Amino acid sequence: MNNLRKLREKKNLSQEALAGLLNISQGTLSHWERGRNDIDLKSLKKISDIFGVTIDEILGNITLNTSAVELKRFPVLGELAAGEPLVMNTEYETYVDADTAFRADFCLRVRGNSMINAGIKDGDIVFIKEQPDVMDGEIAAVAIDDEATLKRVFKYKDHIVLQAESPYYKPIVIFADDTRDIRILGKAVAIQSLIY
Numbered sequence: 544m545n546n547l548r549k550l551r552e553k554k555n556l557s558q559e560a561l562a563g564l565l566n567i568s569q570g571t572l573s574h575w576e577r578g579r580n581d582i583d584l585k586s587l588k589k590i591s592d593i594f595g596v597t598i599d600e601i602l603g604n605i606t607l608n609t610s611a612v613e614l615k616r617f618p619v620l621g622e623l624a625a626g627e628p629l630v631m632n633t634e635y636e637t638y639v640d641a642d643t644a645f646r647a648d649f650c651l652r653v654r655g656n657s658m659i660n661a662g663i664k665d666g667d668i669v670f671i672k673e674q675p676d677v678m679d680g681e682i683a684a685v686a687i688d689d690e691a692t693l694k695r696v697f698k699y700k701d702h703i704v705l706q707a708e709s710p711y712y713k714p715i716v717i718f719a720d721d722t723r724d725i726r727i728l729g730k731a732v733a734i735q736s737l738i739y
Contacts, residue, residue: 546601547575547576547582547590547601548576550590550594550596550601551576554594558572558573558576561593564589564593565586565589565590565593567586584644587601588644597732598732598733615640615641615643615645616638616639616640617638617639617640617641617645617647617648617649617650617670619637619638619639619649619650619651619652619668620649620650620651622651622652622653622654639668639735641668641670641733641735645670645732645733646672646732647670647671647672647732647733648671648672648673648729649670649671649673649729650668650669650670650671650735651668651669651671651684651691651693652666652667652668652669653665653666653667653668653669653693654666656709656711657693657694657707657708657709657711657712658682658693658694658707658708658709659708659709660708660709661682661695661708662734663682663693663708663731663734664736666736667734667735667736668734668735668736669684669693669731669733669734670731670732670733670734670735671684671728671729671730671731671732672729672730672732673728673729674727674729674730675726675727676727677696677727677730679696679697679698680695680696680697681695681696681730681731682694682695682696682730682731683695683696683727683728683729683730683731684727684728684729684731685705685725685726685727685728686724686725686726686727686728687715687717687723687724687725688723688724691728692705692715693731694706694707694714694715695707695708696727701718701719702716702717702718702719703716703717703725704716704717705717
């Protein structure tokens, strides 16, 4: 909700003007900005286009309603640590149906709360677009030997930092001379909170 309001104010748009662009009532937009209602995926994509930002940049504290018209089946490749790294399970036996707009190759279930301030909670499903690198500050699934973790990636000349989104977790710092096998599995492009 804070990200949506900040984006709107940065563009000097009133609630009425943005609501008009989104073809919704000003009241609906007001409820979104106050966190009273969830944003549907179609509107989230429109907001992304209007402000020229990714859905990942918007999500922060906005709840994503993933009820979709067109669905795609994504394999769940085990669990991913949002905390201390977890041993990866590359065999999958379950699938998650989600919107075809998710440009992802697979997904992982999150264990832990180190990414809580990015809106990613224990038990959430994170959709990953497979790619060997990400831009500075993007959230990625990162393999360290046979373990995997979900963190923001910051690259420096002689090291990288895997930064949690919680003050209770220390960053993981990896220097160039580290002998472990470290690779980016892909970029986190969407999350889905499962309701039990």
